[in-house]
Amino acid sequence: xxxxxxxxxxxxxxxxxxxxxxxxxxxxxxxxxxxxxxxxxxxxxxxxxxxxxxxxxxxxxxxxxxxxxxxxxxxxxxxxxxxxxxxxxxxxxxxxxxxxxxxxxxxxxxxxxxxxxxxxxxxxxxxxxxxxxxxxxxxxxxxxxxxxxxxxxxxxxxxxxxxxxxxxxxxxxxxxxxxxxxxxxxxxxxxxxxxxxxxxxxxxxxxxxxxxxxxxxxxxxxxxxxxxxxxxxxxxxxxxxxxxxxxxxxxxxxxxxxxxxxxxxxxxxxxxxxxxxxxxxxxxxxxxxxxxxxxxxxxxxxxxxxxxxxxxxxxxxxxxxxxxxxxxxxxxxxxxxxxxxxxxxxxxxxxxxxxxxxxxxxxxxxxxxxxxxxxxxxxxxxxxxxxxxxxxxxxxxxxxxxxxxxxxxxxxxxxxxxxxxxxxxxxxxxxxxxxxxxxxxxxxxxxxxxxxx
Numbered sequence: 001x002x003x004x005x006x007x008x009x010x011x012x013x014x015x016x017x018x019x020x021x022x023x024x025x026x027x028x029x030x031x032x033x034x035x036x037x038x039x040x041x042x043x044x045x046x047x048x049x050x051x052x053x054x055x056x057x058x059x060x061x062x063x064x065x066x067x068x069x070x071x072x073x074x075x076x077x078x079x080x081x082x083x084x085x086x087x088x089x090x091x092x093x094x095x096x097x098x099x100x101x102x103x104x105x106x107x108x109x110x111x112x113x114x115x116x117x118x119x120x121x122x123x124x125x126x127x128x129x130x131x132x133x134x135x136x137x138x139x140x141x142x143x144x145x146x147x148x149x150x151x152x153x154x155x156x157x158x159x160x161x162x163x164x165x166x167x168x169x170x171x172x173x174x175x176x177x178x179x180x181x182x183x184x185x186x187x188x189x190x191x192x193x194x195x196x197x198x199x200x201x202x203x204x205x206x207x208x209x210x211x212x213x214x215x216x217x218x219x220x221x222x223x224x225x226x227x228x229x230x231x232x233x234x235x236x237x238x239x240x241x242x243x244x245x246x247x248x249x250x251x252x253x254x255x256x257x258x259x260x261x262x263x264x265x266x267x268x269x270x271x272x273x274x275x276x277x278x279x280x281x282x283x284x285x286x287x288x289x290x291x292x293x294x295x296x297x298x299x300x301x302x303x304x305x306x307x308x309x310x311x312x313x314x315x316x317x318x319x320x321x322x323x324x325x326x327x328x329x330x331x332x333x334x335x336x337x338x339x340x341x342x343x344x345x346x347x348x349x350x351x352x353x354x355x356x357x358x359x360x361x362x363x364x365x366x367x368x369x370x371x372x373x374x375x376x377x378x379x380x381x382x383x384x385x386x387x388x389x390x391x392x393x394x395x396x397x398x399x400x401x402x403x404x405x406x407x408x409x410x411x412x413x414x415x416x417x418x419x420x421x422x423x424x425x426x427x428x429x430x431x432x433x434x435x436x437x438x439x440x441x442x443x444x445x446x447x448x449x450x451x452x453x
Contacts, residue, residue, distance in 0.1 A: 046135055049122045052095045054139040057118050060085035065114045065143040069450070071186040078107045082116055095120060103138075115142040148450050149344045151289055151336055152181055153195040153321040155314040156303070157352045157401070158282050160200070163305040166353060166401065169432030174300045177349075177439035181446075182293045190291030195321040196299060198284040199314030200307030201273055201358070202243040205263070206285030209242035211329040214262035224249025225262040228329070243281035245269055246313055246361045246381070253384050255323035255392065263316075266360035272369045278307040288321055288334035308370070311356035312382040315348075315415070319389050322346045339393055345450045346394045349442060350415055353401040355408040356382050379411040386415035395449065397442045400428045401435055423448060 064081040067073045073081055082105055090100040104117040119138045156174060158167065174196070181194050197203060205213050214225030225248065245266040246252060273280040283304045287296055320326045327335035337344040356378040363369045371377055386396060398412035409428070416425035423445045427438035 045124065046122060046137060049095065049120055050137045050139065053100065053118065053120050053137055054141070056086060056089045056095070056100060057116055057139045057141045059089065061114050061116045061141040061143045065145040066447075067184075068114070068145040069147075069191070069447075070184050071189055071191055072184055075107050075109060078114055079105050082114075086118065112145050112147070113142050114145060116140065146450050148191075148342070149337060150181075150192040150347070150446060150450055151195075151322055151344060152192065152347045152349065152446065153197060153289075153318045154349045155197045155199060155311075155318040155351060156300075157309070157311075157314075157354075158198045158200050158284065158303050158305050159307050159309045159354070160278060160305055161309075161354050165432070167303055167305045169435050170351075170401070171300055171303055172432060173436040173439045175297045176436055177443055178293050178296045178300070180440060180443040182291055182296075185291070187291065193289040193291050194296055195287055195289045195318075196296055197286045197314055197317045197321060198282040198299075198303060199310060199317070200282050200305075201276075201278055201310055202245050202265075202269060202281040202307075203313050203317045204281040204283070204285045205242050205244045205317070206287075207242075208286070208288070208329060209239065209244065212258035212262055212326075213242065213244045213265050215239060215265045216267035219267055222248070222264075222267055224251065225264050227260055228258045228262050240270065241265075241280055242285065243269060244313070244317070245310070246316065246359065248361050252361070253381075253388050255319050255325050255388075257323075257325040257328055259328060264361075268360050268363055268366050268369060271366040272358075272360075273307075275366055276308065279304075282307070286317060286321070288330050289336060290334065308358045309352065309354050309356050310358050310360075310378065311350075311352055311411075312359065312378055312385060315350060315382050315385045315389075318348050318350065319385060319392075319394070322348065322389075322394055323392075341393055345446070347446050347449075348389060348394055348396045349399065349439070350386075350396060350412065351399040351401060352408065352412070353403065355379065355405045356411060377407070379407060379414075382411055383414045390417055395446075396425065397445075398426050399435070399438045399442075400426075402430060403428060420449070 060082045063085055064078050067081060068075055068078065083102060086100050086102060091097045099120045100118055102118050106115040117140045119136050121134045121136050123134050156170060162170065178194055181192050185191050211228050216222055243265050244263045247261065247263050249261060251261045269280055284299050284302060287299055290296065322336050324336050324338050357371050358369050359378045359381060360369055362375050368375065390396060396415055396417045398416040400409060400412050403409055413426050419425055429435035429438050
């Protein structure tokens with residue numbers, strides 16, 4: 001017979017002592033859990049402090065670099081600017097006022113960078129094992145600034161299909177874009193200048209017409225125009241208007257100045273405008289490069305919709321407004337800078353609400369101005385001009401507004417420069433809000449590109 005007495009005795013003994021064993025085990029477990037909880041809280045505290053500090057330092061450096069770029073402050077003012085920003089934002093997140101310490105600021109005038117190193121000393125919620133009750137958290141940020149100037153030419157569609165709410169939306173978006181481009185800079189030494197080129201049946205060259213537009217008075221003159229230094233019987237006063245159509249001949253797809261050949265005012269333009277009961281050219285004149293926002297916005301607010309979509313003529317004049325070759329017929333403040341990618345960024349924004357649908361240079365009569373006459377599509381002339389612009393270093397952004405034509409989308413995609421990283425170059429807008437957003441996004445992207453080495 002088996003002896004169960006020893007087993008019963010052992011179990012009983014364990015029962016007598018199990019309370020003390022469990023208490024010890026529980027105490028140890030509780031201590032470990034408390035340490036783990038405290039450690040976790042500290043880690044979270046330090047992470048949040050580092051995140052807050054990094055955000056403040058990033059913003060301070062970015063803001064300072066932007067202000068140096070726009071001319072709002074000088075390079076020598078960087079230290080004061082960073083300190084002021086840190087002082088104003090030192091309670092961000094879980095940071096305490098006066099907690100952020102600026103360790104180092106370096107302005108590298110060769111690399112065009114602003115570097116800031118900073119730290120905060122964080123008082124830990126749960127000091128462990130007699131260690132220091134504070135931990136130092138550091139952050140470092142480097143941002144590019146630029147002394148590069150920026151030239152932007154905006155081609156604006158004011159054709160008949162833009163009438164009503166669409167032209168209102170364009171006025172709002174274009175005016176806001178002007179503010180974004182020209183705001184916060186030294187007016188005495190502007191870094192950014194903007195040109196606008198409204199287009200429809202043609203472009204209104206305004207005061208430039210006298211020195212750059214050759215008025216054809218008969219069908220025999222529908223050929224390459226002479227240079228503006230040549231005798232100009234057809235361009236002599238009185239002029240019917242300041243309308244300009246396409247160039248003809250060897251200079252059609254170039255940015256050669258009007259000294260090489262003037263831009264034609266096609267003989268067919270007046271008849272086409274009469275037949276279609278539209279304005280020969282937009283009421284709004286083009287505006288060469290300027291840093292005067294009021295000048296640009298005064299033209300924008302008076303935009304009137306009328307006419308067909310001679311988009312290639314708008315592209316042509318957009319290029320001219322960015323071309324140093326045209327400096328000879330422009331006032332000193334309007335002249336484009338000599339092309340140098342290290343010193344100047346040149347950008348075109350081409351906007352339309354439909355397919356480019358008319359051209360004069362390849363029409364044999366008034367009835368052949370529209371594309372449906374069986375001639376080469378106008379978009380072909382536009383894309384040739386776009387390709388030539390890009391070859392000259394001009395970066396092109398395009399915006400389609402309420403487009404419902406596949407060819408129009410293809411034209412804008414073909415004209416746009418290739419995307420660079422997150423910077424898109426072709427946009428579609430379905431309403432006024434999206435149109436405004438497209439212009440604002442392009443404005444930000446142009447600033448980003450200007451700061452890209």
